[in-house]
Amino acid sequence: MAQPAFSNRCSHPWSRVGFDADPIWHLSGQMAQKSCRFKGKTSAAGDRAHCTGITIIRQNTGFPAPPAVPLAPLPKKRTFQGNAMADRSWFYASEGQQKGPFPESQFRDLIVRGAVGSDTLVWTEGMSGWQKAGEIPGLIPEASGPPAMAPGGAPAVSAAGYTGGxxxxxxxxxxxxxxxxxxxxxxxxxxxTPWVIVMYCRWIVSRMHVPGRPNLSFTGQPVTLFWYFAAVALFIAVAMVGSEVLNNLMLLVQIALYWLLLKWFVANIAANGQPLGLSFSGSIWGYLGWNILAVLSVITIIGWAWVYTAQLRWICRNISGTRREVIFKASGLDMLWRTIVFAIACVFLIPIPWALRWYTKWYASQFALIERSTLANA
Structure with missing residues (x-):
């Protein structure tokens, strides 16, 4: 095909700087005779001010101007508040493994049950990386109102300012x-013994998750168990005497030691480094009576499970220091069959760690916090 000659009717200055050699500017005479439109004005093809080669090409060949390419909008920063977290799938890290995805409603339930705490690493779509749940605004429920100030100036931890669950x-x-x-x-x-008890209590409490109660800890010290050594010395002395009456009395002393140990444990539970001010107010006679009843229930073979669950409810009712009451939800039947399964697994030795973990997780999940008014109306 012959190359069309460049029309001299469109004498644009570009032609004097070498552009007339480019084939794209070589227009036929017929094309150049037509007028062109520039900025709303119609001009002759030879108008030097407004007529350009590219304008004539577009109007004579019907080629549209290249469409404008819009710039991609910058991604908006996600705030994770209100409805922004609705309909998301969440992941969280536990024991070095990734758990999920969980829908928003199920993930909220994990938070309420304490499976996801403020220190748990979580991730959802739109986050640049894993982040602690407590650092995401609106994800972990917080206490309402300003914290009360302790005499030393540090904010006191109020047991009344947290949600139940x-x-x-x-x-x-x-x-x-x-x-x-x-x-x-x-x-x-x-x-x-005092050191290993404290070690175990600190670890087990730190692994507990209470809804709205972050960073549980145990502040008890081994030196506060000095009465334990006194009791051990007493037991050794009685054993050396060999009196059957004294040995039976030592069983009562042992129950009293468990009662003191329970009071010591409850009083040393803290959150965020501050004592919660909890206490166990059950009397020693009540505790003694429940233990005697538990021993007698062994005669029925299975009755002990119902007695034990009832004793746990009594213990929970006597934990004071919070307007929310601790309750134990399990039934005697739940306690019975799970304890039997756990005992059978222990017989085979190897499954003990897995059985212990399974039993302990169920046991902890049977405790809950509710409003005392709710219990009164139930």
Whole structure:
């Protein structure tokens, strides 16, 4: 095909700087005779001010101007508040493994049950990386109102400012295995007992998750268990005497020690480094009566499960220091069959760590916090 000659009717200055050699500017005479439109004005093809080669090409060949390419809008920063978190799928990290995805409603339920706490690493679409749940505004429920100030100037932890819900616990298989072995060895050798008890209490409390109650800890010290050594010395002295009457009395002393240990444990629970001010107000006579009833219930073979659950409810009712009451939800039948399964697994030795984890997680999930008014109206 012959190359069309460039029309001299469109004498644009570009032609004097070498552009007339480019084939794209070589217009036929017929094309150049036509007028062109520029900025709303119609001009002759030879108008030097407004007539350009590219304009004539577009108007004579029907080629449209290249469409404008819109710039992609910058991504908006996600705030994760209000409805912004609706309909998302969430992931969280537990025991070094990724859990999920969970729909928004199910993930909220995990938060309420304590499976996801403020220190749990979470991720959802739109986040650049894993982040602690407590650092995401609106994700973890917070206490309403300003914190009360303690005499020392630090904000006091109020047990009345947190929402209720079911407790939960989470720990690894081998973590619970070696700690339990150390605990039993300490109890066998007697002298290390206060230290291994404190060690175990600090670990188990730190693994507990209470809705709205972040960073649980245990502040008890081994030196506060000095009465334990006094009791051990008393037991040794009675054993050397060999009196059957005194040995029976020592059973009552042992129950009294468990009562003191329970009061000590509850009083040393803290959150965010501040004591919660909890206390166990059950009387020693009430505790003694429940234990005697538990011993007698063994005669029925299975009745102990119902007595034990009733005793746990009594203990929960006597934990004071919060306007929310601790309750135990399990029935006697739940306690019975799960304890039997756990005991059977222990017979085979190897499944013990897995059975212990399964039993402990269920046991912790049976405790919950509710409003005392709610319990009164039930």
């Amino acid at each position: 079911t407790l939960s616990i989470d720990f690894g298989i081998w973590d619970v295995t070696w700690r339990t072995i150390v605990l039993w060895l300490g109890l066998i050798f007697i002298i290390p």
